[in-house]
Amino acid sequence: MTPQPTRMQVEPVDLPNPLIPGFNPDPTCILVDGTYYTVTSSFEYLPALPVYRSTDFAHWEHIGNVAPREEQVGLARTASTAGVFAPTLRYHEGLYHLIVTVTDSPRGCVLFTASDPAGPWSDGVTIEGINGIDPDLAWDEHGTAYVTFSGLHLVGTQVVANRGILQARVDLVAGKILEEPRELWSGTGLVSPEAPHLYHRDGQWYLMIAEGGTGYGHSVSIARGPSIEGPFEGAPHNPVLSASGTDRRVQCTGHADLVRGPHGKDLLILLGTRMVGRTAALCRETYVTAVEWADGWPHAAPVPYSPRSEPVDEYFEFTDPAALADPGWLAVGRTPQTVVSAGGRPGYLTLRADSGGIDTFRPDFVGRRQRHLTSVVETRVAPADGRGGLGIRLDEDFTISVLAERAPSGSGIRVTGRASMPTLSHSWSAEAAGDEVVLRIATHAPTAGRLPWAPTGDLVRLSLVDGDGVETQLAEFDGRVWSFETAASFTGRVTGMFAEEGTVHFADFRYHGEALT
Template sequence: MSELPNPLIPGFNPDPSCVLVDDIYYLVTSSFEYLPALPVYRSTDFVAWEHIGNVATREEQVGLARTVSGAGVWAPTIRYHDGVFHVIVSVMDSPRGCVVFTADGPAGPWSDGLTIDGIVGIDPDLAWDERGVAYVTYSALELDLVEGTGSHGGIRQARVDLEAGKALEEPRSLWSGTGLTAPEAPHLYLRNGYWYLLIAEGGTESGHSVSVARSSTIEGPFEGAPGNPVLSASGTGRPVQCTGHADLVRGPHGADLLVLLGTRRALAATPLGRETYVTGVEWIDGWPQPAPVDLDPHPEPLHEHFAFAEGTGLADPGWLSVGRMPTEVASVEERLGHLTIRAASGGIDAFRPDFVGRRQRHLKSVFETGIDPSDGRGGLGLRFDEDFTVALIAERAPGGRGTRVTARACLPALTQTWSAEVAGDRVGLRLVTDVPLNGKALSKSGDLIRLIVVEECGAETQLAALDGRFWSAETAAPFTGRVTGMFAEEGAVHFTEFRYHGEGRS
């Protein structure tokens, strides 16, 4: 698919689902413990994608107040039926369970969501048969996150009443793959007189695969394709790994495309987590055959600048906070020309940090903010979860003259810091990620994270340079990705601007 960029939606954007409505594509991805939840992307050509909104913009819609990191909003499906957009999703470690949201338009507002009683599992798909009867097909995984136990009942399905919010029958077992671990991510499609069931199996790491079966009826029985799994990067040296969790959609030129999750490496690590990719599909003897997934990142660089004095605040849909909406954590005070975060729950390493951030979408990136710490202590931080963080922390220097800046790297049971005092009451904080060319094809390191303070006069001081493999999916949180932004850990901290630069082709 050389004419399409890959990743299609870069950064922390796993478990994609896509629908075509009136020649426009809409795509949603998982968001886990973050709010707003379920980002919605729009495209007319499958090349340029715009983040137009989020399905859940209130905590009550998804019930994340007490959800642990890595749980939360898992694996949505977006569909369009009778003039209404539907997003169905499982919310793990939440009272909401399996929820269906509806909207007249994909940018929202979306409904409060209706829980579907009788559907216990993850990765729900929503489909309607030829008579208009609704079916939910899902992966019957039941987890106890407190005890660390679980059971897996394979792929199941039930007819549902979307108005009453309940299953109309005891869920039946459906086709559950070839015997690889963790059958999940089912999606159903009616094509040429057959119902095709697409699933993922092999786990969401290196063994991730796509398999397919078909039946003459939506309820089965289903027959597996002779070449299953039809797509996998397992055991290969391909640049995109962990390919799975796929959804099928007609492309702009009429041929089928597969959107799916995948990962790419910076040397020996995966810093951006699971991203959304695309590949073409051929139909051979009545079976879909996806092409191997290529790597061809967007060629153009990305620049974002939020100048809070100019009223550029938190309206952009790409801002994220953990378990709360960004507007509950931060406020833009245009008259004073800054965004203020007040410490209430804790710094970036807290369970519910006072933190607002954005996805890292390029391997080579620069995050930067201007900070006035005269009323508190806080700064610029990178988060995988509360146990894996990197931060630049600014506070008034002892004696009240100048600013002390501390670079802090945190891993479970290990914290290291580096400090410097600089002139001025306001400073710039900069976090840079890069992939060094060290000539070692089998390097065990990851990308390079550099932590820099910039004085008002323009002088720069690098406080630390870190091996990014410790803040990557292999070591830290496997489901999400890096989110970097502003935080407070004491008092009120003021920020004048926020910038992101991502280098093209990275």
């Protein structure tokens, strides 16, 4: 019988988890002069590549976005769940470097640089010859730059080939590879070797990858070798981290980056999913776990679930012209500022249905990441002669919305709640007096006492609030369909305002999130 490898018992990290909640997958992290910077994937949304900053690794501030302009990433015709995939952030010779693959886009593998991670960042240089995803950037002891990447070659959204983990020397200024990519170590044999990162430590080069796919088999594995080019041998206790086959609250743990923590010990920052029953309503988020080293190998603690206790309240009133300046606003394939109609009603945010509602390819929609299982979002809307409202989007096929329009009688407003998935949509309607109405979407975790493996998701409630403050509930339903497992979206829930027909005016936007349960 083959002896089982020895695994260290590593003490759990004393940090909040999820670390950066909501739609924040594939994190990459660096420490520069006592400050941490993390960037996550953004796929079809703009601005792309959110940048977060922290000095204690517990509290993170969204300070900007690497690519706030469409031409930096070329997303105008990019399909949902394609676009800006997993980045790598590194600091070299006084300059911040961010390398990323933009799939289904003419940009391909792009390198952005900045002197300040808050921006502005460069327009980006495409590196020709990197046909794959999840690029890593590292420099050897002579200053030669290497890109190591997953050889999952996509043309549009179609897989052409998958050659495992590849590597090539590159000219970052000219934007080209200097050699034919070589095959490196591609893991233990699990599917989808990807997300490589290289580290130089104690005279050895370490190659960390993800494998097992980004679902429940997701794992972190590592190898080491004498050179940046290898050869690499795998750790005897691979995978060094996985929640596969466990009942842990945090699942799908993988796609990790290694960074020195605030107390001098190493940490893995990685993606995971927060389970509610059998589904992950908020999809892939950023987590952290502790690392200890023994015999030249890292050992990781299972990822704990330790939610923050403080609620979050955000309020944006559109009488303020700077209300959309916050870096957390998102739109699909274009910037939020270009979705908003110029010359709209004074004191309101005006959206015009040029492309269509929340369930179209490029919706007239501006929103923000949902970060709490128990949340309330609302907006006061004046539909005038248009139709639009408040919605949750995973992609154009999986949406939840509550929208307002003038009542057929011509007096008052008709409000319709709608829950849509492929081939099926259901709606509920009610009417309210006046020319404006508050639309509300609330979500909350299932009732306490349910079996942890019960087939349920969060509960979603759609309602309206009239001018007298009276709430009318339109519907309440199980939200498991609008989750990572069913929608199969790489992104996450984005909630915001949209126009479906004509011109719609919004007075404000409010988000309340309870403690992360």
